[in-house]
Amino acid sequence: MPSTQTLIHAEHVSRDYRLGETVIRAVNDLSLQICSGEFLALLGSSGSGKSTLLNLMAGLDRPTSGAIHVRGQNLAALDSPGLARYRRETVGMVFQSFNLLPRMTLEENVELPLRLAEVDRAERSRRVAQALEHVRLGARRQHRPSELSGGEQQRGALARALVNEPAILFADEPTGNLDSATGEQILLLLREIQDTLGMTIIMVTHERPLAERFANRIAVLSDGRLVDQLAMQTGARA
């Protein structure tokens, strides 16, 4: 269950991109609050600015103006190593195209954030096994991504995002490359993670029915602005 404590607070956030002489405002004076333990779906059509907002909140990008406070810390004020530490310690990310490194086994892919965080080898091994068990891929640990199905790859990516035990999980169109049945399995898994680990999940999607079924709240974006917010009934409907 989401608490009432604000975890992320975006204040008048704008993000401009320059294309030659043209300036494109991907996010336009957007303000949003996300509570701890919430499952928020950012919904919108292509080019609405939902992925840009997700990247800003995940610390992959910086706003042109405005501030994003996470646990009271303004991400815009962090330097490059500070933002990297934020991504390493507070954030887990899942992408539409899975982004597992093809030359590594599943186990090595999941271990990667722990290597970056300089976690001891013995501890790494334990946490990788635990994360893979969580997504039910314990038997596929030695397989390379090319030997896994799309759903397995996304579950593997989810294990990699969870292994550092982050407070917030960002998922950018996690079902975009999957068939509907597999996509639903992934969202069920996300919901299970939210329930069991109390993790805050922010998911970008353009599939309204899935968002309505799994998220606690839907934020609708259009032309970089927040145009609507809808609170959902709790609990996924299978």
Add this chain to the structure above:
Amino acid sequence: MKGRDLGELAVRNLREAILRNSLTTLGVAVGVASLVAMLSLGVGLQTLASERLTKSGLFDAVFVTSRRDFRGPGGEGRDGPPRKSSAPPEKFKPLDEGARQQFVALPNVVDVYPQIRFLTDVRYQGNSYSTNVLGVPESSRATSAFDSITGKYFSSPTAEEAILQADFAKELSPQPATLVGQEITLRYAERRAVSSDEISKEQDIDKQLDEMMSGGISIVSREKKLRIAGIIESDPSAGIGGFGGGRVFLPIRVAEQLHAAQANDVQDFVRGGGSGKPTYAALTIRVKNPKNVQQVEDAIKKLGFNAFSLLDAARSLRLVFTVFDLFLGLFGSLALTVASLGIINTLVMAILERRREIGVLKALGATDGDVRSLFFAEAGAMGLFGGIFGVALGWLIGQALTWGTTIYLRRQDLPGVKISFVPWWLAASAIIFAVAVSLVAGLYPAGRAARLNPVEALRYE
């Protein structure tokens, strides 16, 4: 990221594009090999020259004369007019047995011996041959002159044996090798000092010389039987201040005991101040190592004698080889410079191919420094592997050069030489240099990878 993890990831990444990375590493190896082969040739030739020169006995010797040799007794030139000076005449130290013992006591001195060289008549199988005899010190055993001796070196420092110079041996017998073990007889003039109390009272040098000629020393004809121990091609003391020129060599202690009259006996007698005390025209001092020469030379000068060595010549030789090595190194480095361009090309290609991977690493929390270090580690690993392989390849090239040269020299009836030598410091420096060059080559690609925007990198297809 920890160093070990960085290394593992770098090697894994290199293994993925095995063909391209192997070719780049091979480029580094060829560059290092050319550098090592060139420098090993320089080091080998320098070592060869140093060994030969050290064995020649030229560079571990200090030659000592009395200061009187240059100004005449009492500090006045013998031929010029007397100097008008109010200062009392300087007392010059005689180069006698006392001085010799002083030199023996100096640190790092191995041997001190005079020049014993005199005319003789050699009798063999009823025939007579005029030639020069030269006393040879025990320390000359190590010189290269005795490397290819027919027969053996003197059995002891006091053995009544002779070693003949090859051309002289041919005069004695058309088959010189058969002379070893045979006996020859030396006829020589023995010098005997006579009492010179009256002569020493005289102050005029010309008068002293006149007296000497008439009765200061006496000359007696003597004979000495010697066994021929060996035959050598070259003179063991040739080229040092005119000390060479001997054709029959005796152990110096045996030569000294003969008290043979030498060409400079008259001069020696004058130098002794008419006291009859024997002095030496010159002494040769052998030191432990060429690097001790300067120290011994300085000590002798402090004792009040003239000292001369070929140290300056050795220094010039070292300078020539240093410049030679520098140029060889520069030419060798050219190939490594070309190889470093290969590293830059490979890593820039890798950045283009692994753009998305860099984005993922950054999304997972890698800092710019982590990404930079990863590409640095890959460049360094190529340098390390290329360096190790290149040193091995360079050593093989050196061995091939030595092998080819040896075959060529043997065909010319010359002994083989090791012209290439890879000392440990050259191997280690070449590997370190290869890694350093590779890291410098990796600077630009690593910096470029580190600066990649993660959002743009993740969007890259």
